[in-house]
Amino acid sequence: MNLDDFRRHAHETIDLIVDYLGTIEERPVGPRVAPGEVRSQLPSHPPERPEPFEAVLDDVRRIVLPGLMHWQHPAFFGYFPANASPPAILGELLSAGLGVQGMLWATSPACTEVETHMLDWMADLLALPARFRSDGAGGGVIQDTASSSTLCALLAARERATGFTVDAHGLSSAHETLVAYTSDQAHSSVEKAVRIAGLGRENLRLIETDGHHAMRPEALAAAIDADLDAGRQPVFVCATVGTTSSGAVDPVRAIGDVCGRHGIWLHVDAAWAGSAAVCPEFRTMHDGLERADSYCFNPHKWLLTNFDCDCFYVADRSLLVRTLSVLPEYLRNTATASGKVIDYRDWHIPLGRRFRALKLWFVIRSYGAEGLREHIRRHVASAEALAARVSASHRLELAAPPFLGLVCLRHRDGDEATQRLLDGVNASGAAFLTHTRLGGHLVVRVAIGGTWTREEHVERLWERLEVLAT
Amino acid sequence: MNLDDFRRHAHETIDLIVDYLGTIEERPVGPRVAPGEVRSQLPSHPPERPEPFEAVLDDVRRIVLPGLMHWQHPAFFGYFPANASPPAILGELLSAGLGVQGMLWATSPACTEVETHMLDWMADLLALPARFRSDGAGGGVIQDTASSSTLCALLAARERATGFTVDAHGLSSAHETLVAYTSDQAHSSVEKAVRIAGLGRENLRLIETDGHHAMRPEALAAAIDADLDAGRQPVFVCATVGTTSSGAVDPVRAIGDVCGRHGIWLHVDAAWAGSAAVCPEFRTMHDGLERADSYCFNPHKWLLTNFDCDCFYVADRSLLVRTLSVLPEYLRNTATASGKVIDYRDWHIPLGRRFRALKLWFVIRSYGAEGLREHIRRHVASAEALAARVSASHRLELAAPPFLGLVCLRHRDGDEATQRLLDGVNASGAAFLTHTRLGGHLVVRVAIGGTWTREEHVERLWERLEVLAT
Numbered sequence: 001m002n003l004d005d006f007r008r009h010a011h012e013t014i015d016l017i018v019d020y021l022g023t024i025e026e027r028p029v030g031p032r033v034a035p036g037e038v039r040s041q042l043p044s045h046p047p048e049r050p051e052p053f054e055a056v057l058d059d060v061r062r063i064v065l066p067g068l069m070h071w072q073h074p075a076f077f078g079y080f081p082a083n084a085s086p087p088a089i090l091g092e093l094l095s096a097g098l099g100v101q102g103m104l105w106a107t108s109p110a111c112t113e114v115e116t117h118m119l120d121w122m123a124d125l126l127a128l129p130a131r132f133r134s135d136g137a138g139g140g141v142i143q144d145t146a147s148s149s150t151l152c153a154l155l156a157a158r159e160r161a162t163g164f165t166v167d168a169h170g171l172s173s174a175h176e177t178l179v180a181y182t183s184d185q186a187h188s189s190v191e192k193a194v195r196i197a198g199l200g201r202e203n204l205r206l207i208e209t210d211g212h213h214a215m216r217p218e219a220l221a222a223a224i225d226a227d228l229d230a231g232r233q234p235v236f237v238c239a240t241v242g243t244t245s246s247g248a249v250d251p252v253r254a255i256g257d258v259c260g261r262h263g264i265w266l267h268v269d270a271a272w273a274g275s276a277a278v279c280p281e282f283r284t285m286h287d288g289l290e291r292a293d294s295y296c297f298n299p300h301k302w303l304l305t306n307f308d309c310d311c312f313y314v315a316d317r318s319l320l321v322r323t324l325s326v327l328p329e330y331l332r333n334t335a336t337a338s339g340k341v342i343d344y345r346d347w348h349i350p351l352g353r354r355f356r357a358l359k360l361w362f363v364i365r366s367y368g369a370e371g372l373r374e375h376i377r378r379h380v381a382s383a384e385a386l387a388a389r390v391s392a393s394h395r396l397e398l399a400a401p402p403f404l405g406l407v408c409l410r411h412r413d414g415d416e417a418t419q420r421l422l423d424g425v426n427a428s429g430a431a432f433l434t435h436t437r438l439g440g441h442l443v444v445r446v447a448i449g450g451t452w453t454r455e456e457h458v459e460r461l462w463e464r465l466e467v468l469a470t
Numbered sequence: 471m472n473l474d475d476f477r478r479h480a481h482e483t484i485d486l487i488v489d490y491l492g493t494i495e496e497r498p499v500g501p502r503v504a505p506g507e508v509r510s511q512l513p514s515h516p517p518e519r520p521e522p523f524e525a526v527l528d529d530v531r532r533i534v535l536p537g538l539m540h541w542q543h544p545a546f547f548g549y550f551p552a553n554a555s556p557p558a559i560l561g562e563l564l565s566a567g568l569g570v571q572g573m574l575w576a577t578s579p580a581c582t583e584v585e586t587h588m589l590d591w592m593a594d595l596l597a598l599p600a601r602f603r604s605d606g607a608g609g610g611v612i613q614d615t616a617s618s619s620t621l622c623a624l625l626a627a628r629e630r631a632t633g634f635t636v637d638a639h640g641l642s643s644a645h646e647t648l649v650a651y652t653s654d655q656a657h658s659s660v661e662k663a664v665r666i667a668g669l670g671r672e673n674l675r676l677i678e679t680d681g682h683h684a685m686r687p688e689a690l691a692a693a694i695d696a697d698l699d700a701g702r703q704p705v706f707v708c709a710t711v712g713t714t715s716s717g718a719v720d721p722v723r724a725i726g727d728v729c730g731r732h733g734i735w736l737h738v739d740a741a742w743a744g745s746a747a748v749c750p751e752f753r754t755m756h757d758g759l760e761r762a763d764s765y766c767f768n769p770h771k772w773l774l775t776n777f778d779c780d781c782f783y784v785a786d787r788s789l790l791v792r793t794l795s796v797l798p799e800y801l802r803n804t805a806t807a808s809g810k811v812i813d814y815r816d817w818h819i820p821l822g823r824r825f826r827a828l829k830l831w832f833v834i835r836s837y838g839a840e841g842l843r844e845h846i847r848r849h850v851a852s853a854e855a856l857a858a859r860v861s862a863s864h865r866l867e868l869a870a871p872p873f874l875g876l877v878c879l880r881h882r883d884g885d886e887a888t889q890r891l892l893d894g895v896n897a898s899g900a901a902f903l904t905h906t907r908l909g910g911h912l913v914v915r916v917a918i919g920g921t922w923t924r925e926e927h928v929e930r931l932w933e934r935l936e937v938l939a940t
Contacts, residue, residue, distance in 0.1 A: 003488050003492050006484075009556070010563070014476075020567065021473060031579050033579050035810040036810075039584075039587050046834050047838045047839065048839045048840055050841050051835045053560075060564065063580070064568075064828075065580075068570050068579075069576070071569055084566060086473075086479070087526075089569075090476075090523075093563045094530065097487030098487070098534075099542045100540070101541055101552050105505070106539070107541075107549070108538045109537045110536075113506070113507075114508065121516040124515055145820035145822050147820045147821050147822075166668060171642050171668035172641050172646075191796050196819065198636060198640060198641035199640045200640025200641070200642075201638050202640070323665075326665075330915070349617060349618055349819065350618055351615055351617050352617075352777055353777075361526070362526055364516050366526070368516075368517050369519075370518055436799050436800040
């Protein structure tokens with residue numbers, strides 16, 4: 001494929017995408033395939049000779065598209081959104097087209113500097129504490145996911161707490177058992193990180209939550225005291241702003257006080273909710289964030305930037321870099337030696353990295369701060385309207401306080417009726433919802449945040465829910 | 471940006487990429503900017519109002535392009551290649567355009583099934599041992615980088631060796647200190663993984679290498695015996711097929727014998743060299759690979775697939791999944807419960823994942839197996855021609871046996887002359903080279919593997935080296 005062919009096939013691929021997005025509402029939101037059905041349509045062995053690109057795109061239409069969950073469908077309300085947008089897609093395209101490596105500043109200075117700049121722009125947009133900006137001791141980096149950010153935060157916490165002795169001699173050399181804390185509503189990635197980092201599952205305390213599913217700071221303080229009394233060493237607390245199940249907000253200020261008393265690293269995971277802080281009226285969820293050592297949120301969930309793009313901030317970048325840096329001879333260079341540049345390979349687990357900051361740059365400039373705020377406010381208004389209808393319903397009820405774009409509901413007749421409601425919506429193909437459990441009860445989650453989701457889509461979902469509930 | 475705008479701006483972006491790649495040889499390969507120079511051209515704060523997309527692309531041309539290392543330049547010979555190709559770029563574009571999440575089979579069946587199928591196709595293309603195919607107990611997955619693959623392999627090794635007690639109780643509960651092994655020429659990511667996993671830097675043994683920079687199996691065996699004698703527990707060996715510094719190949723068969731005797735997990739890192747196994751004549755480097763527990767190579771280095779795309783294989787997927795799986799309520803679904811599907815979130819650290827298999831599918835079908843072989847053979851032939859010229863030179867000499875597309879050379883007059891040679895080439899902007907150290911001597915690496923690199927580019931590099939060496 002030479003460059004002329006590339007231009008032609010690129011236009012065909014763009015046309016396929018425009019056609020897909022433009023007609024997506026004609027498809028059932030969820031996939032309708034059985035396990036193995038997609039694979040059974042693919043040849044057993046790779047082709048020996050080149051095939052025309054048209055044949056490839058035909059197979060995309062014929063085999064791939066029917067086998068997808070349509071996350072960009074405006075009636076996709078499952079999990080949390082993963083909202084791509086036109087400028088973000090073009091940022092990803094350009095990143096692939098330029099094909100540069102941003103592992104070191106020296107391996108593409110613009111890749112590093114645009115990223116540092118975009119992370120500072122994001123700190124502006126969300127009004128994050130100054131300590132997370134790159135002009136002080138802190139700074140931000142793009143990670144693939146919040147899971148990786150949580151792991152990196154935990155690793156830096158582990159090393160700070162042990163004076164980098166674990167890094168050198170291993171956890172088996174630690175005098176005390178290291179302990180981490182999060183709420184019983186926190187994301188599964190906290191447990192995953194604790195296991196990867198070698199702390200062990202049983203040394204993660206799942207702190208109890210209050211009636212609104214938020215971490216109880218006094219329960220956290222008691223758990224820490226109990227571990228200290230038992231000769232264990234508390235090293236890490238992960239607070240959640242906007243839990244996956246119900247959008248609960250842990251009280252960061254009070255949790256920060258507890259962490260501060262004991263010198264424990266506080267990481268704040270705002271993977272989904274963080275994007276809403278572009279609007280001043282939603283920033284109370286971040287109250288006390290200046291007490292956190294690290295913070296992350298995912299523009300790839302709710303800020304129009306296609307996956308992957310998690311923004312991870314630390315208050316002291318030197319701790320993170322010391323935790324993750326290895327400098328072999330073949331990566332040495334004068335810029336690194338000068339100490340004047342950021343080498344992002346030392347800020348996360350992979351070595352190589354692509355130019356993901358282009359996506360943020362394209363999105364922020366194409367929408368402007370006001371466009372981003374409007375995007376968030378539109379979804380929150382739709383969610384509030386839906387929550388009001390649920391509250392007024394005789395058959396359905398809210399299962400948790402609605403928060404931002406997330407509405408949790410259930411049937412008043414109990415779990416079986418709630419399951420029928422969920423299955424009914426998903427079987428229709430007209431919308432897609434997922435579930436969770438709160439207080440032992442099955443709950444339907446409605447996560448509103450798609451790029452193309454309008455009030456009318458939420459309205460139609462409500463009509464369907466009402467019919468199915470009867 | 472609506473879909474009509476998107477189509478128009480996408481065509482403009484494609485034109486920019488075609489123009490960039492078509493005129494790339496007019497640019498100096500390496501960047502010519504000082505630290506901070508790129509950032510200084512960006513506004514301090516994000517825009518309040520939307521900007522036209524044309525302004526964004528203008529800034530790409532004006533600010534970004536001059537601040538890049540041009541990895542796709544045909545005279546880029548630094549590090550290892552990161553060779554994008556037209557079909558891979560279109561695969562990435564389509565992945566972004568579809569915007570689906572492949573964390574679970576259920577969240578987009580085609581995303582998972584095409585990936586499993588492509589990893590089996592790759593096993594075919596490289597003639598990998600049957601144990602790594604998905605139709606048995608093993609299987610493959612796309613990771614971002616070999617660094618992440620090494621970490622995942624180490625974690626599974628840690629758990630297998632301890633009966634999953636570290637996972638449950640933490641490394642501080644281990645009765646014995648866990649030890650890992652690799653050669654003194656291995657990639658820095660092995661040390662990084664050992665530190666992340668909590669084993670500690672000093673519990674990684676860097677086994678000495680022979681005159682060809684390959685791990686000495688008898689030294690490995692001796693180190694293991696010494697650790698066993700001291701009451702430590704050997705858990706993980708990472709062998710390298712194609713080291714970063716010189717392309718050395720550790721003897722996998724003999725190392726596998728040592729690991730087999732002690733039940734130690736053997737991971738084989740063929741990040742760069744693995745791609746060459748598409749050609750039967752280069753497969754001897756994989757001799758004994760059926761003794762490995764895991765294996766990885768990077769199509770994003772030398773198989774025409776833009777970053778990120780590392781193929782990671784395990785012989786027993788159940789160990790990997792058990793090591794990395796956490797199943798919260800909100801991710802439960804009938805397909806997962808049936809046990810009939812793969813949920814790739816349990817095969818790596820992140821939860822979310824994009825549809826990277828499209829890149830492999832597009833590349834394999836667009837080039838065909840014969841096109842991939844031709845691509846590799848062309849670079850190897852160029853490297854052999856360059857190595858022959860170096861061997862015959864009075865001023866330059868080979869610093870290590872050339873392997874595949876990598877030629878390591880130095881000036882016969884010593885390090886200062888070698889440094890002048892390196893600086894001279896890079897200052898010219900006509901080509902880009904990086905360095906390493908072998909046996910205490912400075913060495914220039916010439917890594918040939920760019921998508922657009924032809925014999926003439928290597929020939930011109932040789933002419934320049936010859937002039938500069940005089």
